[in-house]
Amino acid sequence: MFGDYSLGDLGSIFVMQGFAGLILFSVYVLMALGLAIIFGQMGVINMAHGEFMILGAYVTWMTSSFFQSHLPSLFSGYFFLAMILAFIASGALGMLVEWVLIRHLYKRPLDTLLATWGLSLMLQQAYRSVFGAREVGVELPQWMLGSLHVSDSIEVPINGVFVMCLTVLITVGVAYVMYKSRWGRQVRAVVQNRIMAGAVGINTEKVDRYTFGLGCGIAGVAGSAFTMIGSTGPTSGQLYIVDTFLVVVFGGAASLLGTIASAFSISQTQSTFEFFMSGSMAKVLTLLAVVGILMLRPQGLFALKVRK
Amino acid sequence: MVINSRFFNRSELMGFIVLAAVLFVILPLTLDVFRLNLVAKYLTYAFVALGLVLCWGYGGILSLGQGVFFGLGGYCMAMFLKLEASSVENTKIQSTPGIPDFMDWNQITSLPLFWQPFHSLTFTILAIILVPGIFALIIGTAMFKRRVGGTYFAIITQAVAAILTILIVGQQGYTGGINGMTDLRTLKGWDIRPDHAKVILYFVEVVLLFACIGIAQFIRLTKLGRILVAMREQEDRVRFSGYSVANFKIFAFCMAAVFAAIGGAMFALNVGFMSPSFVGIVPSIEMVIYTAVGGRMSIFGAIWGAILVNFAKTSLSESFPQLWLFGLGGLFIAVVLAFPNGLSGLWADYIQPHIDRLFTSRKSKAGWKDNSVADGAPAE
Numbered sequence: 027m028f029g030d031y032s033l034g035d036l037g038s039i040f041v042m043q044g045f046a047g048l049i050l051f052s053v054y055v056l057m058a059l060g061l062a063i064i065f066g067q068m069g070v071i072n073m074a075h076g077e078f079m080i081l082g083a084y085v086t087w088m089t090s091s092f093f094q095s096h097l098p099s100l101f102s103g104y105f106f107l108a109m110i111l112a113f114i115a116s117g118a119l120g121m122l123v124e125w126v127l128i129r130h131l132y133k134r135p136l137d138t139l140l141a142t143w144g145l146s147l148m149l150q151q152a153y154r155s156v157f158g159a160r161e162v163g164v165e166l167p168q169w170m171l172g173s174l175h176v177s178d179s180i181e182v183p184i185n186g187v188f189v190m191c192l193t194v195l196i197t198v199g200v201a202y203v204m205y206k207s208r209w210g211r212q213v214r215a216v217v218q219n220r221i222m223a224g225a226v227g228i229n230t231e232k233v234d235r236y237t238f239g240l241g242c243g244i245a246g247v248a249g250s251a252f253t254m255i256g257s258t259g260p261t262s263g264q265l266y267i268v269d270t271f272l273v274v275v276f277g278g279a280a281s282l283l284g285t286i287a288s289a290f291s292i293s294q295t296q297s298t299f300e301f302f303m304s305g306s307m308a309k310v311l312t313l314l315a316v317v318g319i320l321m322l323r324p325q326g327l328f329a330l331k332v333r334k
Numbered sequence: 335m336v337i338n339s340r341f342f343n344r345s346e347l348m349g350f351i352v353l354a355a356v357l358f359v360i361l362p363l364t365l366d367v368f369r370l371n372l373v374a375k376y377l378t379y380a381f382v383a384l385g386l387v388l389c390w391g392y393g394g395i396l397s398l399g400q401g402v403f404f405g406l407g408g409y410c411m412a413m414f415l416k417l418e419a420s421s422v423e424n425t426k427i428q429s430t431p432g433i434p435d436f437m438d439w440n441q442i443t444s445l446p447l448f449w450q451p452f453h454s455l456t457f458t459i460l461a462i463i464l465v466p467g468i469f470a471l472i473i474g475t476a477m478f479k480r481r482v483g484g485t486y487f488a489i490i491t492q493a494v495a496a497i498l499t500i501l502i503v504g505q506q507g508y509t510g511g512i513n514g515m516t517d518l519r520t521l522k523g524w525d526i527r528p529d530h531a532k533v534i535l536y537f538v539e540v541v542l543l544f545a546c547i548g549i550a551q552f553i554r555l556t557k558l559g560r561i562l563v564a565m566r567e568q569e570d571r572v573r574f575s576g577y578s579v580a581n582f583k584i585f586a587f588c589m590a591a592v593f594a595a596i597g598g599a600m601f602a603l604n605v606g607f608m609s610p611s612f613v614g615i616v617p618s619i620e621m622v623i624y625t626a627v628g629g630r631m632s633i634f635g636a637i638w639g640a641i642l643v644n645f646a647k648t649s650l651s652e653s654f655p656q657l658w659l660f661g662l663g664g665l666f667i668a669v670v671l672a673f674p675n676g677l678s679g680l681w682a683d684y685i686q687p688h689i690d691r692l693f694t695s696r697k698s699k700a701g702w703k704d705n706s707v708a709d710g711a712p713a714e
Contacts, residue, residue, distance in 0.1 A: 071485055130671060135485050136396045137670045140626060143619055144666025151659035268496045268615060271489045306504030313497045317490055321476040324486060 047297030052193040054289035056248030058273040062285040064241035071139040074146035076263020078242040082112035082249030083258040090164040102167040112246040120242025153260040161259035284328030349634040367529040374536045374604040376644035381597025383625040383636035385590030391630035393586035394566030399491030403466040405613030407595025412608035414458040415518035440507030470591035474584035499614035514609025635678025
């Protein structure tokens with residue numbers, strides 16, 4: 027199959043394919059970061075995570091339409107405001123959900139799965155009623171269109187580069203919050219030993235609520251970034267939820283570094299396979315490999331020893 | 335193994351009689367064939383729910399991949415029926431007669447090797463039991479021997495469901511793709527489409543369902559069932575007592591898989607087609623919900639759950655398509671938050687005591703006490 031290509035062509039194909047893998051990687055990381063906080067740190071299986079992401083995407087879409095019709099002069103910068111709004115909207119909804127639903131279920135992780143699945147169905151229907159069943163796509167500002175010419179045969183799309191930079195920024199931000207700030211220290215203390223954390227004066231309920239809110243808020247930002255590379259429909263979130271859970275589990279549930287490493291390996295494997303075979307078979311093989319490795323090493327790539 | 339003195343206690347016996355009366359007598363007499371066929375479709379999920387009671391309610395293993403086994407059973411049956419429907423006479427107009435139509439559309443010119451044995455009904459029936467059973471055995475052994483359980487197991491079974499769906503949709507030439515296997519006609523020359531065949535198939539299915547109820551009830555009452563419950567409550571203590579926890583979990587998971595596969599095979603027969611939309615993540619979670627709504631601890635409750643939720647789904651989505659998802663989602667949340675033992679839990683708490691008071695006698699009190707885990711009768 028390689029006979030028709032020259033060596034240079036093959037090189038560029040691999041670079042382009044690797045770049046496609048990097049965009050997939052960015053989406054995975056953005057979605058998995060929020061989930062790693064919620065599932066990895068809190069042990070809550072949030073099946074509605076995709077719907078929080080889609081909420082962020084819809085907020086971005088509304089902001090872009092608003093700017094288009096009312097403030098066309100500022101349109102090129104709407105995205106930054108949209109991202110903040112998406113974070114606030116998803117985060118607020120997340121905190122509300124934690125207060126109404128999740129806090130009653132911390133001792134029953136499998137039941138959080140069922141309840142949040144119910145929530146995801148309701149949110150999907152709500153999106154369908156409010157925004158319509160058709161997918162919506164945002165209009166990108168002028169500077170984000172087009173692509174960078176790296177060499178004669180290698181081109182990378184600007185929006186992809188932008189999403190990647192955004193991913194790096196958000197990841198660094200989350201890592202800072204979790205590992206350097208006082209609040210992050212409290213979160214990690216609650217994860218490692220809830221009772222002792224409470225005993226030394228940490229308000230564990232408050233920490234839980236804000237942690238869940240933060241996870242959902244990051245999902246909102248992920249959705250916001252997602253509009254740069256794809257369109258949004260009421261059920262788009264569901265497409266990614268299993269992949270995202272696998273990324274988090276594969277990385278070792280409580281480890282942010284593991285999440286990033288596993289997102290990278292899964293996305294690169296998938297986009298490399300895609301070059302050799304059809305998209306669906308690439309996906310099947312990637313997922314099979316992940317499930318196979320998880321059967322051999324159930325604790326994931328980077329395991330954190332936690333006393334339960 | 336020691337079996338309790340009686341196979342059913344009194345409230346379970348009542349549940350059994352009510353279910354048998356409704357399924358064998360009342361529904362066939364009152365419903366027309368179309369509605370009866372719908373009930374037959376709901377009952378295929380009752381098989382899955384029954385398996386989940388054993389595996390989830392008693393064993394504490396939540397599998398989100400029951401659709402996989404339902405699908406495997408269904409596809410085995412559908413492959414046999416499809417081969418029979420694609421005889422050389424029926425498929426004369428194809429460029430390669432004698433192979434299923436979707437293979438012809440996908441430029442496949444000979445029957446693939448793994449389709450060959452499905453010419454035989456005996457092999458098909460064995461495959462319906464063995465293929466999902468062995469598949470569950472492999473997954474279960476790999477997971478439980480390494481003490482993977484709980485949420486991780488749920489997520490991995492979910493991933494397996496996703497993989498199988500993508501595979502079926504992607505390999506259109508071998509599986510019929512997203513449309514699945516349609517246009518199933520005869521079983522050993524006997525037409526499964528006319529009304530009288532539907533009625534007969536309904537009764538076959540109900541008989542099979544009661545056979546499975548018998549097996550499940552037997553497992554529950556033997557020492558095996560008690561170990562399952564003990565395992566769910568305190569896994570380590572069971573392990574320290576010298577039992578191989580993994581083997582019991584594998585057994586429960588395999589039983590659930592086989593029940594689900596029988597349900598799937600009956601689905602292919604009753605509904606007349608099989609498609610990947612009954613395999614993936616969404617149907618798998620819905621199957622868990624039927625069990626949760628009916629009562630994960632109750633064999634009869636789960637069956638009623640499967641029937642009632644599906645009935646509500648059909649009638650609500652016919653008349654208020656907008657409301658249905660809100661209703662289903664709300665139902666999930668309500669079941670989890672407010673009544674974790676489902677309808678059968680409500681029945682046991684609020685209705686059963688009144689009935690017991692009517693029949694109070696010394697004997698029944700004893701029977702009620704020694705089976706505190708079980709609660710039987712359905713909520714109507």
